[in-house]
Amino acid sequence: MTPTQFTELTNTLVVSCQAEPGLPLDAPIHIEALARSAVIGGASGLRIQGIANIRAVRAATDLPLIGLLKVDRPGTDVYITPTVADVEAVIEAGADIVAFDATDRVRPDTVATLCETVRQAGRLSMADISTAAEGVAAMRVGADIVSTTMSGYTPHSRKLPGPDFELMHELAVAGVPFAAEGRIWTGEEARRAFELGARFVVVGSAITRPDMITRRFIDEALRNPSRTFQGQAAE
Template identity: 60%
Template sequence: MTDPAPSRTTLPPERVRELLDALRGRLVVSCQAPPGDPLRAPEHMAAMAASVAAGAPVAGIRVQGTADIRAVREVVDLPLVGLWKDGAEGVYITPTAAHARAVAEAGAEIVAVDATDRPRPDGRPLRETVEAVHTMGRLLMADVSTAAEGVAAAALGADLVSTTLSGYTSHSRQQLGPDLELVAELAGLIDVPVVAEGRLHTPEQAGAAIAAGAWAVVVGGAITAPAAIASRFAAALPTDG
């Protein structure tokens, strides 16, 4: 892909370039825990992020919730991709401009939002969220499920477009592994960085995503979800004693 077009954010162009260049060809680790998980607490996510940052040359951390963002910001000197999950159905990843502003205020340099074409809970257009993030001097990562959604988000001024929601909407491609086809499609269609995220289980898949045109890759459960990792190992072993 070509170098990304200048961002519409109020952030100085040299800082935009610094942030994007820091991510190029590298790994962002998602430190999140679902409701009910013993790790679901800001201090645990901060410790997880600090452990990841100390043990590997990662480029950034993706964090959910304003409390977790603040806690991680205290212990990690890396770019944070922040989001706020509000609800469990439809558009719930940073669903409104108000959510986006709160994520930015908590300390995230990049605000991730649901940029699918589904109705937003407040009935407002995605454009308002993009403008809110940019007014606060942050970059916006558009989480999409299809190429058309990615193209539309880039046209609105998204600074990065991520494949996060492929397979999680009824109108997107359904598969067990990462949607590398969508990565390649987007890389050929838009001039902003494409981020591969979603069902990346192995280092080989992460490498394949970069080869397909991803600017960066986000990996979560394969690194930071002990229960899921343990379950995969257990499933590979004989069940009879």
């Protein structure tokens, strides 16, 4: 992959294969199986969390791999690849693209430093942002692309039940290259993201989190009074 172009991923679907700690799929063998299944289904790239998971998926495919590390570091709310050491670990595990939080919050290492670390290693940086201003700032300090990942997950961003299409529009108007990510559950939503200018679309939960998919099916069915459905409504 060549920096700033993301040609292999342009107009394609990237599947994020992640499992919450403690859930049954939270093991490298399962994450790798999810990733290989997504590839069979047509995914052009994968977004993988955790060093052991990145290693396992790297060994299984040559497709572009976006790596990240979710970790608690003292003194910060930033949890996606917060430090230079975390970036280096993700690179060492085999990621082609390193995703890290680039939101406007107290952080251990600057976004510029993280971008530079990725660049020096010959990889691409993906800055996870929650507002258009953060996207512009990340590109200014050297990010290769931004992703709308963090919209809804910072105190200062929009809280929406679905994808943040307004943020996508704002990024397009500002000329910021972006991936659309976060709460995309349907093909129609993915298509709209492309229409708004997304380079590629990242889908996670809707494809790789069976517990959430099951929950949605049950809730949807129970909302329809003309049918009976054996299941429990969410509280």
